[in-house]
Amino acid sequence: MALALQTFSTVKEANAALTVAGTRYLGGGTLVVRAANEGDVSVSILIRSTEPSLSAITVSGDKVRIGASVTMAAIACHPDLSSLAHAARAVGGPAIRNMATVGGNLFAPAPYGDFTVALLALDTTVSTKDGEVPIETFVAKRESNHAIVTAVGFTLPVDGGFRFLKVSRVKPTGVAVLSIAAVLEQAPDGTVSSARIALGCMADRPMRATAAEKALLGRKLTSDGIEPALAVARDGTSPITDPIASAWYRNEVLPVHLGRLLLA
Amino acid sequence: MAKVPVQFTLNGAEKAEFIDSGTTLLHALRDKIGDTSPKGGCHQGTCGGCSVIIDGELRLSCLTLAETCNGAAITTASGLSEGGVLHPLQRAFLDAFATQCGFCTPGMIMAATVLLDHTPNPSRDEVVEALSGNICRCTGYEPIIQAVLTAARSNSQNAA
Numbered sequence: 421m422a423l424a425l426q427t428f429s430t431v432k433e434a435n436a437a438l439t440v441a442g443t444r445y446l447g448g449g450t451l452v453v454r455a456a457n458e459g460d461v462s463v464s465i466l467i468r469s470t471e472p473s474l475s476a477i478t479v480s481g482d483k484v485r486i487g488a489s490v491t492m493a494a495i496a497c498h499p500d501l502s503s504l505a506h507a508a509r510a511v512g513g514p515a516i517r518n519m520a521t522v523g524g525n526l527f528a529p530a531p532y533g534d535f536t537v538a539l540l541a542l543d544t545t546v547s548t549k550d551g552e553v554p555i556e557t558f559v560a561k562r563e564s565n566h567a568i569v570t571a572v573g574f575t576l577p578v579d580g581g582f583r584f585l586k587v588s589r590v591k592p593t594g595v596a597v598l599s600i601a602a603v604l605e606q607a608p609d610g611t612v613s614s615a616r617i618a619l620g621c622m623a624d625r626p627m628r629a630t631a632a633e634k635a636l637l638g639r640k641l642t643s644d645g646i647e648p649a650l651a652v653a654r655d656g657t658s659p660i661t662d663p664i665a666s667a668w669y670r671n672e673v674l675p676v677h678l679g680r681l682l683l684a
Numbered sequence: 685m686a687k688v689p690v691q692f693t694l695n696g697a698e699k700a701e702f703i704d705s706g707t708t709l710l711h712a713l714r715d716k717i718g719d720t721s722p723k724g725g726c727h728q729g730t731c732g733g734c735s736v737i738i739d740g741e742l743r744l745s746c747l748t749l750a751e752t753c754n755g756a757a758i759t760t761a762s763g764l765s766e767g768g769v770l771h772p773l774q775r776a777f778l779d780a781f782a783t784q785c786g787f788c789t790p791g792m793i794m795a796a797t798v799l800l801d802h803t804p805n806p807s808r809d810e811v812v813e814a815l816s817g818n819i820c821r822c823t824g825y826e827p828i829i830q831a832v833l834t835a836a837r838s839n840s841q842n843a844a
Contacts, residue, residue: 422704423705425688425706425751425752427752448747449747449749450729450744453746453748454729454747457708457746457747513732513817514742514795514798514813515732515742515744515817518742519744519748592813592816
């Protein structure tokens with residue numbers, strides 16, 4: 421089936437166009453055009469909006485707002501987002517990073533969506549015309565979302581508070597075996613006072629490692645201190661099996677890589 | 685389906701065509717305009733064979749809709765040579781035996797062009813990173829990496 425593209429200058433007009441059957445929103449094209457190239461005939465009309473706010477990055481103090489059309493390359497080179505640059509660079513090769521958007525990454529199925537793993541650890545909110553929702557809620561119900569994502573917002577962690585690791589077989593850029601992001605806060609005595617840990621490829625979409633987060637509280641980031649967290653790292657996981665790795669393998673190596681991230 | 689107009693600059697020349705809405709840039713370049721240097725390999729954004737430069741940025745033409753390129757400046761590998769003289773990168777690829785079947789070569793050269801435009805004297809790691817979205821199934825990559833480093837040295841010697 422042939423595709424048609426409709427471009428609107430405002431998100432409001434684009435949202436209205438998306439109510440028609442057979443439409444899908446076009447971000448950078450790395451998901452929906454790829455799907456069309458692979459023979460997905462469920463979409464006949466692609467909708468996009470050129471509203472400038474979709475491409476804006478705003479940093480005010482430690483508050484960050486990233487428009488949904490901002491690319492991974494733009495995040496990777498933004499001077500105020502240097503702590504997130506390595507997570508943005510984890511997505512694809514240079515050409516993909518010039519195209520792939522923050523909004524699109526929220527919908528990327530495993531093994532993709534590495535940046536959404538980072539956003540999940542950052543306790544991001546996702547904005548649509550219907551308001552803001554926590555990223556966890558949004559990602560859980562993303563298939564039923566019909567409103568254009570306009571932006572994501574989060575608070576920048578303190579220096580060194582954000583950690584990210586992508587494990588892939590091909591260097592420097594390859595599809596993920598798994599990815600892990602963590603935002604950790606430590607008390608003056610070095611014990612963990614707050615932890616948010618997100619995992620990629622350990623389910624069909626990014627997920628929180630809530631058991632590991634709880635097990636880290638009050639513990640120091642030492643081999644002994646993180647042992648309880650590693651013991652429960654697999655709680656609730658349901659990893660994908662793909663040509664990169666089996667579900668069994670992903671579960672086996674998760675504690676190893678989580679340990680490396682926490683001790684880094 | 686109604687045709688839609690597209691107009692952009694391709695390798696410095698104005699191009700205007702009527703295409704089917706939803707046509708990829710790769711399809712428009714190869715089958716409408718006749719520039720067959722971008723290659724359709726995977727059509728998934730994985731192989732990099734269709735890489736072109738759009739307004740100075742490396743993009744994948746298989747995942748880019750031609751209509752989104754209205755007014756853009758597009759460069760493909762076929763636009764690099766001037767007056768029959770090969771671009772230093774093309775010469776370096778030939779001299780270093782960096783092509784075998786040649787299918788990946790235009791995409792590799794596009795990726796390397798963007799790299800050298802921004803980083804005239806790249807390290808080996810920077811070359812590897814710049815080519816990381818381009819797959820070659822013949823050479824084992826080393827001759828390609830060496831060709832890019834050779835072209836960079838050649839450029840800096842000519843500039844000195």
